[in-house]
Amino acid sequence: MAAPVENNDQLVLSEDPNHPANLICSLCRNFYTHGWVTGTGGGISIRERCDAHDRIFIAPSGVQKERLQPDNMFVMDFPTKSYLRKPLNLKPSACTPLFMAAFEKRGAGACIHTHSQAAVLCTLLTKGRVWRIGGIEQIKAIPKGYGQEGYMGFFDTLEIPIIENTAHEEDLKDSLEAAMEEFPNTCAILVRRHGVYVWGDTVWKAKTQCESLDYLFELGVKMVQLGLDPAAPIAAVEED
Amino acid sequence: MAAPVENNDQLVLSEDPNHPANLICSLCRNFYTHGWVTGTGGGISIRERCDAHDRIFIAPSGVQKERLQPDNMFVMDFPTKSYLRKPLNLKPSACTPLFMAAFEKRGAGACIHTHSQAAVLCTLLTKGRVWRIGGIEQIKAIPKGYGQEGYMGFFDTLEIPIIENTAHEEDLKDSLEAAMEEFPNTCAILVRRHGVYVWGDTVWKAKTQCESLDYLFELGVKMVQLGLDPAAPIAAVEED
Amino acid sequence: MAAPVENNDQLVLSEDPNHPANLICSLCRNFYTHGWVTGTGGGISIRERCDAHDRIFIAPSGVQKERLQPDNMFVMDFPTKSYLRKPLNLKPSACTPLFMAAFEKRGAGACIHTHSQAAVLCTLLTKGRVWRIGGIEQIKAIPKGYGQEGYMGFFDTLEIPIIENTAHEEDLKDSLEAAMEEFPNTCAILVRRHGVYVWGDTVWKAKTQCESLDYLFELGVKMVQLGLDPAAPIAAVEED
Amino acid sequence: MAAPVENNDQLVLSEDPNHPANLICSLCRNFYTHGWVTGTGGGISIRERCDAHDRIFIAPSGVQKERLQPDNMFVMDFPTKSYLRKPLNLKPSACTPLFMAAFEKRGAGACIHTHSQAAVLCTLLTKGRVWRIGGIEQIKAIPKGYGQEGYMGFFDTLEIPIIENTAHEEDLKDSLEAAMEEFPNTCAILVRRHGVYVWGDTVWKAKTQCESLDYLFELGVKMVQLGLDPAAPIAAVEED
Structure with a gap:
């Protein structure tokens, strides 16, 4: 026994x-x-x-x-x-089913869930289902995607899908998995009015990716406060 | 002796x-x-x-x-x-009479009083006697109410009463107790231009509820700065 | 020898x-x-x-x-x-002559000088020679004045004089001493585009007064950002 | 061997x-x-x-x-x-070639590179190739320039050159060195949408200069948020 x-x-x-x-x-x-x-x-x-x-x-x-x-x-x-x-x-x-999705569908070594206010504000400031930011050095800390080598480039636009929140955390699993299918290269999914899930191949990659994304969420909110569009093409911001 | x-x-x-x-x-x-x-x-x-x-x-x-x-x-x-x-x-x-109200009227295990600037700003941004926020995951950290089991839901609107400040802290006791009677389910009372009182069944519940409320106060202030209404129905914010 | x-x-x-x-x-x-x-x-x-x-x-x-x-x-x-x-x-x-003014003219037990950004912003947001805030509980941490017993009240308006900055820190001494004469009850003097000097009867009073003033400077800046006037009469803000 | x-x-x-x-x-x-x-x-x-x-x-x-x-x-x-x-x-x-430029061209004892959000925001808020701030006491922490004795004065305007970011960090070397030639007295170079490089004669000077610049970047962003121009002549701000 x-x-x-x-x-x-x-x-x-x-x-x-x-x-x-x-x-x-x-x-x-x-x-x-x-x-x-x-x-x-x-x-x-x-x-x-x-x-x-x-x-x-x-x-x-x-x-x-x-x-x-x-x-x-x-x-x-x-x-x-x-x-x-x-x-x-x-x-x-209560996040266990969501952490499991990252382990099962993305072979993650760790998955982090935060209630970061910057993440929540990005979901509140975005009407659609994708939050975007482009042309910021810190984007280079985000991997190109699942099963790919290397990291995103400075001139790339980072896209993080947003799913709608549910009454019970475990009920997010279906839409989280659907977003993983639709955005196979993302290492994170925002949950509107709730926070973000971030995963990585190892615990250290999950942590540095979560920090880098949070930096970008925070910078994105500050840009909106200053009248700048985080997703605008690079030149547009400079000439604005 | x-x-x-x-x-x-x-x-x-x-x-x-x-x-x-x-x-x-x-x-x-x-x-x-x-x-x-x-x-x-x-x-x-x-x-x-x-x-x-x-x-x-x-x-x-x-x-x-x-x-x-x-x-x-x-x-x-x-x-x-x-x-x-x-x-x-x-x-x-000087808060002793107010802490006693939480122990006597709500059977609290601990009561916390803060001068949080986010709490003060929420009282300055609210014309009426109730501060509200709705549709944020962190609301689920707030108990349904005195003598009830369980916690608030994501789709609920949280209401925290606001009482007016007085010259001497101990003079808040009557209006604090009146607000407890009028809002029997609240675990917190804001004091205009002053701060907030938060209580809980245990010291840890008081602490996590105080943290969660402060998170919501802070998020609410940031929403106002970004032109969003913390108390708006969920759909209204997304379509705004 | x-x-x-x-x-x-x-x-x-x-x-x-x-x-x-x-x-x-x-x-x-x-x-x-x-x-x-x-x-x-x-x-x-x-x-x-x-x-x-x-x-x-x-x-x-x-x-x-x-x-x-x-x-x-x-x-x-x-x-x-x-x-x-x-x-x-x-x-x-280089602050020594200014610290000495607090010891000599106000019998201080300690004097603190900070470059707090909130203090600098308050001086930039104030056109005149006095920064004001009223009707905030934290004002009760500020003593009534030199040689007086007790602390300010909630309904009082706190006034902190602002002196103009000079090329060399030691050259502030004359205007700092003049402000002490003109505002005999103040426990602090703001220096435009520079920071603040705060003193107290003991080192702990100087520290708690400096913290409380910085709290008020920070809150005052946030109020301005939210379209509120820190010096407005209490009712005016509520009905605004 | x-x-x-x-x-x-x-x-x-x-x-x-x-x-x-x-x-x-x-x-x-x-x-x-x-x-x-x-x-x-x-x-x-x-x-x-x-x-x-x-x-x-x-x-x-x-x-x-x-x-x-x-x-x-x-x-x-x-x-x-x-x-x-x-x-x-x-x-x-990957910053090694850039650190080397500070050692080789400016005889630096240390060089710091940060992704400070305040630095990034200053580059986003500046259309041209130079970020400016004037009339703030903290400017006195910045040395007059390479090979010169002493520090900047309160009434001076600090100018920090901005270079454009590149896909690969090491490719910044040429424009960083060109900016060093064009602005021989600067102890820092901002990289648009990226961050800042700051150097100093010793590790402690590099650190205190980096802190002081970051303070000025942060203050500059807050001034813009409050409708103030960090580069305006001193009187203009007071009378604005």
């Missing part, structure tokens, strides 16, 4: 600061300082693949992200989708 | 970081970084209920909140409203 | 975190996080009066304020205005 | 916090808190000149700047331009 999943502490307790259970804690403290996980919102899930196993580490729902401890983490066996560890009295993040 | 209340240090000295006297200190340092307790403004009071006792921990008046020490705390026996500990040369926070 | 003033390390080396030489270092680190002492701008001077002596501690000029060390400090004997300690290779802050 | 350059750890490992390899790490953590090196953008290079050697320390490309470790550093012998140390699996910063 298998040991009760509540007790598999060895899956989350490690001296290694780069162990996924430790990284989720330290990254969430960092995200808190950015205003990305206010209250108990937002979060991150990390996938650990090696010869021996393929596991997902998930933070619990409803817990203050800057106060997470490694033993708060859920651990799922990715091939079987069964939990290897379930902390008593906690529920896995 | 009872020991002099000045000397009851055992009520506030503890190695446990979650002891109320320690929590008030660490939370106030956190609040300082948010700009909620500038100067000596704002504060927090925590109620500790257990089989053995029912006590209120109160920070002193006029002390820099980010430099509070556990032995600065006042301790009150809640049933008798008598002080069990009174630090020499200090006075209890 | 007196010991060379370069060597009086005992005047600045202490284990006590509240020793003026240590406080200047820790407060300047705090000020750096507020954006008050960017580059090498701004600073603080503390006066230590006791039965045994009456001394001024002054930070050096041109040094990064968040990296100050206690042995960078100058110490002056206040009654004789002679330096008791002069670190080699350093010059006392 | 020379030792493999991969192994010259003694060039970067030191207990001295002011060793260039340690300083690059601690300064980049500081820059991260300012939002200057979001994602993996921006960076700093330090030149160490002494009787024994003349070396350049360079951070690697594509690494999160707030997580740099001393053993991530490249070390170049400045006279021969040959690498003395090359960490395996890393590439030197």
Whole structure:
């Protein structure tokens, strides 16, 4: 008989600061300082693949992200989708189905969800289903797309799809997956009036892409405040 | 004869970081970084209920909140409203009567008062007695109401009553209690040109609700700056 | 013969975190996080009066304020205005004559100078020689005036004089002293296009007054951005 | 035969916090808190000149700047331009040719590159090739110019040249050097839609000049938001 999943502490307790259970804690403290996980919102899930196993580490729902401890983490066996560890009295993040979409459909190594106000404002300032910004150096931090080598160029226009929010977070899964199909190269999906999901091949790529996108969201909002159009062709802004 | 209340240090000295006297200190340092307790403004009071006792921990008046020490705390026996500990040369926070209203009328486990500039600006931008915001995911962090299970929904409009400021903080008590009666489900009351009071069933709920409300106040101000109405029906903003 | 003033390390080396030489270092680190002492701008001077002596501690000029060390400090004997300690290779802050005005004319225990952008913006938004804000709770953190007991009230209008900047900081002394005479109750003087000087009876009063004023400067700028007049009578804003 | 350059750890490992390899790490953590090196953008290079050697320390490309470790550093012998140390699996910063221009043409002791949003916004708000601000005290932190003693004055107008961004960072070298020739006294060059390069005689001068310029960029953007012209003559703003 298998040991009760509540007790598999060895899956989350490690001296290694780069162990996924430790990284989720330290990254969430960092995200808190950015205003990305206010209250108990937002979060991150990390996938650990090696010869021996393929596991997902998930933070619990409803817990203050800057106060997470490694033993708060859920651990799922990715091939079987069964939990290897379930902390008593906690529920896995309501974002779990959305994180799973990034792991399953994009082979992501980590997926981050933030309630960044800059992201929310970009969705409020955009009438259509795509937020755009062009001609900013930071765009070069965004990968060309799923299964492609390299990064976007300075002269490219970055497009991030926006899906509509739903009453329950888990109900976003269908439209999130549909947006992934329609925009196969995006590494992020904005959720109107809610925030953003960002994924990457590794936890560090997910983090730097999330930071770079948030920089672009924030810059885009400031440009609108100053009467500039973030999606305008480069020359148009200079001659405006 | 009872020991002099000045000397009851055992009520506030503890190695446990979650002891109320320690929590008030660490939370106030956190609040300082948010700009909620500038100067000596704002504060927090925590109620500790257990089989053995029912006590209120109160920070002193006029002390820099980010430099509070556990032995600065006042301790009150809640049933008798008598002080069990009174630090020499200090006075209890002028907010005490208002914190008591949250404990007595709403059974709160903690009450937070901030001078958040976002809260003040929301009261300046609102002509009437109620500040409103609708259709933002973060609203789901706010409980449905006193004595009810569960949290507000994404499609709900959040309403926070605003009371007028008075010359002396303690004089706010009557209008704060009246607003609690009139808005029995609110977990917060804005004070025009002053700040906000937020309470919750536990200290952590009070903190996450205060963070979530401040996020919404800040987002609401930014929406107004961008020409968007935080209280508009969802469709209206998208088609605007 | 007196010991060379370069060597009086005992005047600045202490284990006590509240020793003026240590406080200047820790407060300047705090000020750096507020954006008050960017580059090498701004600073603080503390006066230590006791039965045994009456001394001024002054930070050096041109040094990064968040990296100050206690042995960078100058110490002056206040009654004789002679330096008791002069670190080699350093010059006392160019603000020294202005700090001295607060000590001599207002009996201050500390004087803080910041390059706060909010302060600079308030001077740019004000055509006349006085910046005003009224009807904000944080005003109650400002003392009524020199030689008076108590603090301003919520319904009072706070007035901070503005003097014009000069090419050399020390040349501000005459106009700063003239403003002190003309506005005997002010605890601060704004310098157009430059920043603000704030003093208080003790180092903690100077710090909390400086924080509260900066809060009011920042709020005042935000009000202007939102089309509100910080100096308007209370009713006028509500009905506007 | 020379030792493999991969192994010259003694060039970067030191207990001295002011060793260039340690300083690059601690300064980049500081820059991260300012939002200057979001994602993996921006960076700093330090030149160490002494009787024994003349070396350049360079951070690697594509690494999160707030997580740099001393053993991530490249070390170049400045006279021969040959690498003395090359960490395996890393590439030197793409900014290296631009940092070299500051060392070669201006005798800089350090050069900083940031993606500061305030810098980017200043380039977006300026139609021509020069960003200007005048009559702000913080301008006095900027040196008069290459080979000159002293600093700018309060009544001076600061001019920072803007070059156009290119697809590849290294391709900026020609226009950066041309701008250095055309504006021999500038200590910084803005790159449109990208960020800024700032250098100084020493690492501390580079840092304080970078902070002071960023303060001025930020203030300049806020002035535009408030309808004020950062480059207007002083009287014009007051009477406006």
